[in-house]
Amino acid sequence: MKRNVVAFLSKEGLSLEEVQNSKKKFTSHHKGEKDDLILCLSNHSSQAEWASLFSDYDIGEQHFKQKSVKGAFFVKVDNRYVIFTFGHGRSLIDKLSIERGFGLRVSMNLGDPEQLKSIDKSTLDRVARNTRSQVALNSGIQDFDFAFDHEILKSITAIVSKSDEELEMVSGNDSVSLYTEIEADKFREIAERLVTAYFSDNYKE
Structure with missing residues (x-):
C-alpha cells in the first residue's frame, strides 16, 4: 500500500527515554524483547469545538465526544x-x-535534482520572508526564482529517481515525508534507507 510516511531522526547516542517527550502520557508497545521497535500511542478524548452551537438541542454530551490517537514508532538504527x-x-x-x-x-540526496516540484525558501533580510515556489512541470533548481546570494533553501519536494516505474516522492525540512510503498515489515528497511541518505554527500553536487 502506498502512503506518506513522516519520520524524524534522533541525535546520536540518546536513550529511548531521552527521545520521548516525558511530559506526555502514552503507552509503549514492544514487538520483541529488544528495545529497537517500539510503538507509542496516546489517546485523547474531547468535546467538539462546535458543540456549543447546538446547546439548545436535547442532545447528550456523549454524542459530541471525539477521540484522537497519536502514534510514534521508534526504530533503532545503529545508535x-x-x-x-x-x-x-x-x-x-x-x-x-x-x-x-x-x-x-x-x-x-534521494530526490532527482531535475525533478523538483516545489521549494520553500527564506530571505536573509532583517525581517525574513518565507515563500514557496511551485512549477507546473517538474524542473531543476534553475527554473525556480531562487536568489543564491540572499535566500536560504528551507525544504524541497522532488520525485525520487528509481530504476523501476514505481513512483516515489520526497519532501522535508526537519522531518522527511516519503510517499512510497509501505507495509508493517518495511519500516526497518525504510529507516535504514533514510539514515544512509542523511549521511550521504551526494547533495553537494
Whole structure:
C-alpha cells in the first residue's frame, strides 16, 4: 500500500527515554524483547469545538465526544532512532532530541535534482520572508526564482529517481515525508534507507 510516511531522526547516542517527550502520557508497545521497535500511542478524548452551537438541542454530551490517537514508532538504527509519526505523533518526541535539517538533507540526496516540484525558501533580510515556489512541470533548481546570494533553501519536494516505474516522492525540512510503498515489515528497511541518505554527500553536487 502506498502512503506518506513522516519520520524524524534522533541525535546520536540518546536513550529511548531521552527521545520521548516525558511530559506526555502514552503507552509503549514492544514487538520483541529488544528495545529497537517500539510503538507509542496516546489517546485523547474531547468535546467538539462546535458543540456549543447546538446547546439548545436535547442532545447528550456523549454524542459530541471525539477521540484522537497519536502514534510514534521508534526504530533503532545503529545508535540513533528513526521516529515515524502518525496523527499528531510529533508531540510524543522531545523536540530537543531531533536532528535539525534531517528532512531537507534526505530529500536532496534521494530526490532527482531535475525533478523538483516545489521549494520553500527564506530571505536573509532583517525581517525574513518565507515563500514557496511551485512549477507546473517538474524542473531543476534553475527554473525556480531562487536568489543564491540572499535566500536560504528551507525544504524541497522532488520525485525520487528509481530504476523501476514505481513512483516515489520526497519532501522535508526537519522531518522527511516519503510517499512510497509501505507495509508493517518495511519500516526497518525504510529507516535504514533514510539514515544512509542523511549521511550521504551526494547533495553537494
